[in-house]
Amino acid sequence: MSGPALRVLIVEDEAFIALELECLIEEAGHVAVGVATRSQEAVALARDLSPDVALVDVHLADGPTGIGVAQDLSARPGTTVLFTTANAKRVPPDFAGAAGIIAKPYSERVIRAALAYVAWRRHGGASTEPPDGVVLSPAIRGDAAPDPDLPD
Amino acid sequence: MIGLDAPRQAEASAAQAGDAAHGARFADAFRASETPMVMTDPGRADNPIVFANPAFCRVTGYEEHEVMGRNCRFLQGPDTDPAAVARVRQAVAQGEPVQVDILNYRKDGRPFWNAMTLTPVRDERGTLSTYFALLSDVTGTRQAELALMREKEVLARDIEARNRALQAALDQQTALLHEVDHRVKNNLQVISSLVLLKARRAQDAACREVLRSMADRIGALATVHRLLYTLDDVSRFELRDFAADFAIELEAGIDPERIALTVDVEAVAVPASMAAPLALLMHELATNAVRHAFPDGRRGRVALTARREGEHLVLEVWDDGIGLSDAPANPEAFGRDLVGMLVRQLRGSLVVEDLGPGTRAHVVLPLGPDSGPGR
Missing domain, CATH: 3.30.565.10 (Histidine kinase-like ATPase, C-terminal domain)
Structure with a gap:
């Protein structure tokens, strides 16, 4: 792993997916700080835990509320939001403030690579190629204002 | 030639003109024609009719003496398009020819579509002497056209309604496809997570290896589904x-x-x-x-x-x-x-x-x- 450990919040209503993500995050040397299955829970956990990264599904236990969660969480300084969704078409063109989309079904490699990429950028690492399997938002791709959560 | 006023007067002045026989033959031809014709005199007040042939009388239902000296506007009625009337009026005012389809009315009140050609006639000195109008009863054609137009409108509305229904069905199908696509992808992620969770907990290395290789196969299928559509x-x-x-x-x-x-x-x-x-x-x-x-x-x-x-x-x-x-x-x-x-x-x-x-x-x-x- 490159750079210090990231504190990751999982926003996912499928228990098995969330549990496997927790294991994977820990295995990759990061810290899974919590799992939220509903939008309000996600916002409350983010407020209490101030995660570095939030992996957010579009469809949560209370409906397609992941977009709103991404908007809320990405507005927090210091939190980078990545969508993990099988419904990328639902994500608005500005990615609701999220830095990127990881399309489900994803492989473990993509999650590892995405977290490593975020860690690199957060800690001022040399510019690296964007990870394969992650669609970066227009803001991150560099054709718009730089994302305040991902200092170059 | 047809003189300043009307054929009758043309006949009267034929001797002076020296072509009486010629003028009379023209007048006879106009009278005998099956095409309704009418002439007016713009030199007199309110541009009155000075000549109407029998074909004109047959189409309009008026006797010759009933129309002589009157302005042509008596042919108009409640459904006559004011725009068509205005076109004729403007052409007359400017001394220009005009062709117009106008709804006119017979003496008995029945309307007919009149395809009219109105031509200003000038004498040797260039003075406007006569308006000469050819009428044509195109009610049949006009009705057929109207019926066709109505049929076209009905057809267009029908096609539009069908298109809307088809689009709605297509939208529903597309939404269903997206929903199923989303569920398949999500389920593949769940299956993959289950197998990987079990692999992480397996104590036996061989068992772990088997589960990992199954997860890889599921991963290949997952990639397919991510790329489909x-x-x-x-x-x-x-x-x-x-x-x-x-x-x-x-x-x-x-x-x-x-x-x-x-x-x-x-x-x-x-x-x-x-x-x-x-x-x-x-x-x-x-x-x-x-x-x-x-x-x-x-x-x-x-x-x-x-x-x-x-x-x-x-x-x-x-x-x-x-x-x-x-x-x-x-x-x-x-x-x-x-x-x-x-x-x-x-x-x-x-x-x-x-x-x-x-x-x-x-x-x-x-x-x-x-x-x-x-x-």
């Missing part, structure tokens, strides 16, 4: 996109210092029905080579190629590893059985050559009539 044509699947994705996953699991992997897959849009078995087949062949051809830290190369040859897809996996004869016996040989089953399912043929050292698996698969060249 990304082309405009949902019935096709782009093999090159799959190969690119698959190569990255495969490379992530090997030491590039030890095994060099090359993937050369042409753009081939295969039928969507072939996508899952074909992806699994590529996965099994390539994984077998990477896993079994280089035991004990042996170094080497693996090449995966796929290209279209006519109606067939030719898939080859080559390695310069230990070869079949030197490979340790594998009593389970699940991967090999899987390859056989998949090739049979795809109605293809498989030849495995022992290159000693090295192995080449050569697969030929029929693409079917609905396959085409890729992007």
Whole structure:
């Protein structure tokens, strides 16, 4: 792993997916700080835990509320939001403030690579190629204002 | 020629003009004509009718004496288009000819469509002397046109309604497809997570390895589903996109210092029905080579190629590893059985050559009539 450990919040209503993500995050040397299955829970956990990264599904236990969660969480300084969704078409063109989309079904490699990429950028690492399997938002791709959560 | 006023007066002045017989013949011809004709005198107050032939009287239902000296506007009625009247009025005011379809009324009140040509007539000095109008009862044609127009409107509305219904049905189908697509992808993620969770907890290394390899196969299927429906044509699947994705996953699991992997897959849009078995087949062949051809830290190369040859897809996996004869016996040989089953399912043929050292698996698969060249 490159750079210090990231504190990751999982926003996912499928228990098995969330549990496997927790294991994977820990295995990759990061810290899974919590799992939220509903939008309000996600916002409350983010407020209490101030995660570095939030992996957010579009469809949560209370409906397609992941977009709103991404908007809320990405507005927090210091939190980078990545969508993990099988419904990328639902994500608005500005990615609701999220830095990127990881399309489900994803492989473990993509999650590892995405977290490593975020860690690199957060800690001022040399510019690296964007990870394969992650669609970066227009803001991150560099054709718009730089994302305040991902200092170059 | 027709004189300043009307044929009657033309007849009267015929002697002076010296062409009385000529003028009378013209007047007779106008009277005998089946085309309704009328002449007015713009030199007199309110431009009155000074001549109307019997055909005009037949069409309008008026006697000659009833129309003489009157302005033509008595032919207008409640449904006469004011715009058509205005056009005639403007042409008269400017002394220009005009052609107009106008709704006129007979003496008995029945309307008729009059296709009228109004021509200003000037004398030798260029003075406007007469207006000459030819009438034509086009009620039949006009009604047919109207009926046709109404029919067209009804048809257009009908087509529009059908289009709307079709679009609504299509929108619903598209929404359903997206919903099912979303569920399949999500379920594949759940299945993959379940297998990986079990693999993490397995105490036995062999068991862990089996579960990991199953997770890899599920991963190959998952990649297929992620890439399905990304082309405009949902019935096709782009093999090159799959190969690119698959190569990255495969490379992530090997030491590039030890095994060099090359993937050369042409753009081939295969039928969507072939996508899952074909992806699994590529996965099994390539994984077998990477896993079994280089035991004990042996170094080497693996090449995966796929290209279209006519109606067939030719898939080859080559390695310069230990070869079949030197490979340790594998009593389970699940991967090999899987390859056989998949090739049979795809109605293809498989030849495995022992290159000693090295192995080449050569697969030929029929693409079917609905396959085409890729992007």
